[in-house]
Amino acid sequence: MFSKGIILFFLVILIYDITQISSKLEFTNVKCNSKDKKFFEFEYCYIKSVNRSYKYISLKTRFYSLPINEATASLQILRRFRSFMPITMNVTVDICKFKTGKKSILNPMLELFDDVSKKYTNLNHSCPYDHDLVIEKLPTDYLNRHFTDVLPLPPGEYVFNSIWFHKGIERATIRIYSTIS
Numbered sequence: 456m457f458s459k460g461i462i463l464f465f466l467v468i469l470i471y472d473i474t475q476i477s478s479k480l481e482f483t484n485v486k487c488n489s490k491d492k493k494f495f496e497f498e499y500c501y502i503k504s505v506n507r508s509y510k511y512i513s514l515k516t517r518f519y520s521l522p523i524n525e526a527t528a529s530l531q532i533l534r535r536f537r538s539f540m541p542i543t544m545n546v547t548v549d550i551c552k553f554k555t556g557k558k559s560i561l562n563p564m565l566e567l568f569d570d571v572s573k574k575y576t577n578l579n580h581s582c583p584y585d586h587d588l589v590i591e592k593l594p595t596d597y598l599n600r601h602f603t604d605v606l607p608l609p610p611g612e613y614v615f616n617s618i619w620f621h622k623g624i625e626r627a628t629i630r631i632y633s634t635i636s
């Protein structure tokens with residue numbers, strides 16, 4: 456049987472978890488950087504604050520060479536200590552193979568990525584892409600909910616880092632900065 460000490464221990468963990476989940480995640484900045492301006496540039500890339508409860512991310516690319524038949528992205532979450540250090544594994548996503556919504560036991564980051572693609576981007580089909588990439592009004596609230604669901608994180612400064620590759624060459628980085636208080 457559990458001793459009182461063990462029950463207390465679990466209670467403390469439970470309360471700790473609840474506080475974690477109700478902690479506040481705030482998106483502070485998004486930075487898009489094209490590494491090859493002959494290949495493509497960002498037309499826009501910003502966070503807009505509509506009011507206290509509604510903030511969204513929008514971005515659009517301008518490709519100079521279409522269609523795209525092959526693309527991958529590597530995703531990673533970093534946390535600021537003295538500098539930003541990775542706190543999750545670096546996962547690679549095949550951008551071209553759009554998933555059809557079948558749930559599998561995926562990496563939570565991949566799952567979030569799939570969800571976002573489906574709901575807020577025009578990458579909702581498989582390659583080839585013969586159009587620019589648009590992320591349209593992705594509510595930070597939505598990321599917030601899913602982020603803290605899949606990854607309860609302690610207070611701090613974080614960056615959601617993505618590196619985009621085309622034909623094995625790094626073409627862009629998209630970084631979303633946030634704080635958890």
Ligand SMILES: *[C@@H]1O[C@H](CO)[C@@H](O)[C@H](O)[C@H]1NC(C)=O
Binds near residue numbers: 505506507508509
């Ligand atoms: C914030 O703006 C959104 C979109 O315009 C609106 O639906 C929502 O009611 C607003 N919330 C507050 C608290 O004003």
Ligand SMILES: *[C@@H]1O[C@H](CO)[C@@H](O)[C@H](O)[C@H]1NC(C)=O
Binds near residue numbers: 529
């Ligand atoms: C993540 O993986 C990609 C592809 O293997 C690599 O290019 C990139 O440098 C890695 N990022 C980090 C932060 O290790």
Ligand SMILES: *[C@@H]1O[C@H](CO)[C@@H](O)[C@H](O)[C@H]1NC(C)=O
Binds near residue numbers: 576577579580
């Ligand atoms: C993909 O997104 C576009 C733009 O939002 C929409 O018009 C289209 O119906 C979507 N296609 C699929 C297969 O969901």
